[in-house]
Amino acid sequence: MKAFYVMILALKVVNHVRIHKHPILDFPEKKVIHFTFNGQPQIGHEGDTIASALHALGFKELSKSIHHKRARGFYCAIGNCGSCHMRVNHVSNIKTCITPLEEGMIVELEEGLGRIT
Amino acid sequence: MLKRLGYPSLEQVKSCFPQQDVLLKPKAIIECYEAIPCNPCETSCPVHAITIGQDINHRPQLDVDRCTGCGMCIHSCPGLAICVVSLKQDQAIFKIPYEFLPLPHVSDVWHGVNRAGEVIAPVKILEVRSTPIQDHTHIVTVAIDQQYLYDFITIRSPHE
Amino acid sequence: MNQREVIIIGSGPAGLSAAGILLRAGAHVAMFERSPLIGGQLIKQTHKFFGSQKQYAKTRGYDIAKKLYRDIEAYQDHFELHLEATVVAIYPDRVISVYRQGVYQKYQAQAIIIATGASERLLSFPNNDLPGIYGAGAVQTLMNLYGVLPGKNAVMVGSGNIGLIVSYQMMQAGVNVKAVLEAAPNIGGYKVHASKLRRLGVPIMTQTTVKRAIGMTAIEAIETIRLDEKWQPIEDTETTIPIDTLCISVGLTPMHQLLSMAGAEMRYISELGGCVPHMSSAHETSIRNIFACGDVTGIEEASSAIVEGQFIGLIVSERLGYALEGYHLLKHECTTELGILRCGPFGEKIRLGQQKLKGGSSCSND
Ligand SMILES: Cc1cc2nc3c(=O)[nH]c(=O)nc-3n(C[C@H](O)[C@H](O)[C@H](O)COP(=O)(O)OP(=O)(O)OC[C@H]3O[C@@H](n4cnc5c(N)ncnc54)[C@H](O)[C@@H]3O)c2cc1C
Numbered sequence: 001m002k003a004f005y006v007m008i009l010a011l012k013v014v015n016h017v018r019i020h021k022h023p024i025l026d027f028p029e030k031k032v033i034h035f036t037f038n039g040q041p042q043i044g045h046e047g048d049t050i051a052s053a054l055h056a057l058g059f060k061e062l063s064k065s066i067h068h069k070r071a072r073g074f075y076c077a078i079g080n081c082g083s084c085h086m087r088v089n090h091v092s093n094i095k096t097c098i099t100p101l102e103e104g105m106i107v108e109l110e111e112g113l114g115r116i117t
Numbered sequence: 118m119l120k121r122l123g124y125p126s127l128e129q130v131k132s133c134f135p136q137q138d139v140l141l142k143p144k145a146i147i148e149c150y151e152a153i154p155c156n157p158c159e160t161s162c163p164v165h166a167i168t169i170g171q172d173i174n175h176r177p178q179l180d181v182d183r184c185t186g187c188g189m190c191i192h193s194c195p196g197l198a199i200c201v202v203s204l205k206q207d208q209a210i211f212k213i214p215y216e217f218l219p220l221p222h223v224s225d226v227w228h229g230v231n232r233a234g235e236v237i238a239p240v241k242i243l244e245v246r247s248t249p250i251q252d253h254t255h256i257v258t259v260a261i262d263q264q265y266l267y268d269f270i271t272i273r274s275p276h277e
Numbered sequence: 278m279n280q281r282e283v284i285i286i287g288s289g290p291a292g293l294s295a296a297g298i299l300l301r302a303g304a305h306v307a308m309f310e311r312s313p314l315i316g317g318q319l320i321k322q323t324h325k326f327f328g329s330q331k332q333y334a335k336t337r338g339y340d341i342a343k344k345l346y347r348d349i350e351a352y353q354d355h356f357e358l359h360l361e362a363t364v365v366a367i368y369p370d371r372v373i374s375v376y377r378q379g380v381y382q383k384y385q386a387q388a389i390i391i392a393t394g395a396s397e398r399l400l401s402f403p404n405n406d407l408p409g410i411y412g413a414g415a416v417q418t419l420m421n422l423y424g425v426l427p428g429k430n431a432v433m434v435g436s437g438n439i440g441l442i443v444s445y446q447m448m449q450a451g452v453n454v455k456a457v458l459e460a461a462p463n464i465g466g467y468k469v470h471a472s473k474l475r476r477l478g479v480p481i482m483t484q485t486t487v488k489r490a491i492g493m494t495a496i497e498a499i500e501t502i503r504l505d506e507k508w509q510p511i512e513d514t515e516t517t518i519p520i521d522t523l524c525i526s527v528g529l530t531p532m533h534q535l536l537s538m539a540g541a542e543m544r545y546i547s548e549l550g551g552c553v554p555h556m557s558s559a560h561e562t563s564i565r566n567i568f569a570c571g572d573v574t575g576i577e578e579a580s581s582a583i584v585e586g587q588f589i590g591l592i593v594s595e596r597l598g599y600a601l602e603g604y605h606l607l608k609h610e611c612t613t614e615l616g617i618l619r620c621g622p623f624g625e626k627i628r629l630g631q632q633k634l635k636g637g638s639s640c641s642n643d
């Protein structure tokens with residue numbers, strides 16, 4: 001069973017690769033940043049936002065719509081649309097697309113409106 | 118055709134080429150069919166062979182006699198709309214802009230591709246130039262059968 | 278409250294160019310930028326810009342941002358830069374409220390320049406909210422700033438310059454772009470950009486749009502449909518394309534919210550992309566000492582945003598009593614330059630929009 005999950009995880013990683021070689025840009029190796037997503041330990045890179053790190057890991061669903069609970073991914077990546085709101089370090093409604101990833105962050109999917117803290 | 122499909126008709130392409138005997142020396146071929154506000158081709162040419170003028174919306178005009186085929190305009194054109202062409206025996210020699218990886222190596226044989234993106238004939242890679250001033254727009258020199266003079270536009274890796 | 282001489286909101290080419298002139302004239306400038314990076318749209322542009330060589334054409338977008346920033350770096354003692362700082366409100370007497378990492382702060386300035394740029398339009402079709410559907414800007418941000426691929430197989434909706442350029446950038450990053458869809462009968466952007474893409478084998482399908490997206494928790498395919506001359510769907514022309522990325526690029530609209538909040542007189546001008554401020558010839562809004570430049574005054578190009586920024590920098594520096602050497606000549610140059618940039622066929626929309634802006638009906642904004 002465990003092996004099965006590892007396989008899925010591995011698949012996700014290959015599906016949404018980071019760019020290593022690019023004809024115009026350089027993407028040098030970056031320092032690794034540890035965080036958790038829904039309780040599971042995950043790894044991102046220095047310079048990532050929370051949303052870019054999750055995307056690189058294959059997690060495209062970042063929030064759920066309030067009424068119909070439809071899956072939402074990020075849309076604008078510049079803090080305009082709100083479809084990337086997540087709970088970060090126990091604070092609701094954080095725009096993960098413009099929030100830099102930091103060591104030890106606790107990132108969670110949120111259902112509904114989120115609490116005001 | 119250009120407006121609907123994104124590539125010009127054969128007549129349009131031919132209108133950008135000089136007489137074939139002129140091409141015994143390398144000359145720039147400028148495929149910039151629209152009036153757009155743009156002028157780096159003009160300002161980059163060391164011998165002032167390209168004229169756009171004060172109104173930068175004018176289409177570039179090439180003075181073929183002046184053009185030395187140096188290729189400075191190739192990597193200066195943000196539309197990648199310029200190549201340098203010459204004829205040598207039964208071969209057409211193209212210098213084209215290329216912004217993809219992997220880069221070809223000299224004496225490789227790659228696919229020659231037409232303006233619609235279709236593979237038309239093999240091309241031989243003669244040179245790959247990547248100086249800092251080109252800023253990641255590599256200039257690849259290739260040889261292709263002369264019959265593809267008006268068809269060939271770019272290359273594609275055969276290993277895709 | 279914190280007092281400042283000039284506040285600039287937005288660090289795109291318009292804001293940076295305005296800052297450049299103001300600093301040169303001797304003014305003190307505080308700049309607020311929502312993003313962690315400086316440069317606005319420019320930082321994610323990896324292509325060489327078209328435009329006039331005078332406004333850095335043939336330079337790649339991110340390098341233009343660096344060059345503009347270099348011009349102001351020399352004035353560090355006059356210049357204050359706040360990144361990750363969003364201006365959330367603007368009140369009478371040129372007071373703004375800035376949100377930064379959980380903290381709100383108020384600033385007041387003698388003059389405010391609003392250079393907030395534009396946001397992307399949405400397109401409505403069934404399931405348009407599935408993960409894997411992004412604005413073109415988001416795809417660029419993901420690939421070009423964070424080095425993460427949006428997916429493997431993509432379709433682009435919209436063949437304007439942005440749609441064409443971002444498709445090319447996706448191909449460069451290693452995404453397979455299966456098609457570019459365009460509802461209109463003709464390609465919207467410059468044909469040189471279209472040809473660049475076409476020769477890579479990417480079909481540009483005019484008179485075609487998205488009928489719906491298919492997928493449960495992420496996009497798996499789209500259904501396209503052909504449109505007739507009257508933009509009506511033609512029955513039985515549906516095609517399904519399996520993809521994991523759908524990129525939407527159907528135009529930009531000015532980020533007018535702060536201007537509207539300030540109570541500036543606004544007009545709805547479709548040629549300029551939406552609600553834009555009514556301005557004097559000095560680019561001053563209906564509220565004294567609040568100015569606007571760049572895409573927020575009408576969707577255009579970086580080249581014109583740069584010149585507009587310089588122009589406003591000049592106006593504001595004079596208003597504040599700084600006399601920059603060659604002021605009149607520089608101002609004249611800016612006006613001439615803008616005229617040249619807008620005089621071609623692609624500038625027609627802007628010219629028409631600006632005509633309408635002078636008359637025009639007022640904007641019912643939210
Ligand atoms: C794919 C693409 C290709 C392009 N190619 C070209 C080209 O080749 N040539 C050309 O001339 N132009 C090109 N452009 C257009 C050009 O990038 C824009 O016209 C130009 O960037 C507009 O400049 P600006 O300063 O008005 O706005 P922007 O560059 O959008 O900058 C606005 C800034 O304001 C910030 N901001 C917004 N609201 C707030 C707030 N409330 N608080 C704090 N900060 C805020 C934003 O984060 C942003 O950084 C291209 C655009 C795109 C998207």
Ligand code: SF4
Binds near residue numbers: 144
């Ligand atoms: S090839 Fe050289 S000489 Fe000829 S037009 Fe281009 S830049 Fe000028």
Ligand code: SF4
Binds near residue numbers: 194195327
């Ligand atoms: S630089 Fe290229 S796109 Fe620009 S005007 Fe010259 S040929 Fe046309």
Ligand code: FES
Binds near residue numbers: 079080084096098
């Ligand atoms: S994706 Fe739009 S706000 Fe984050």
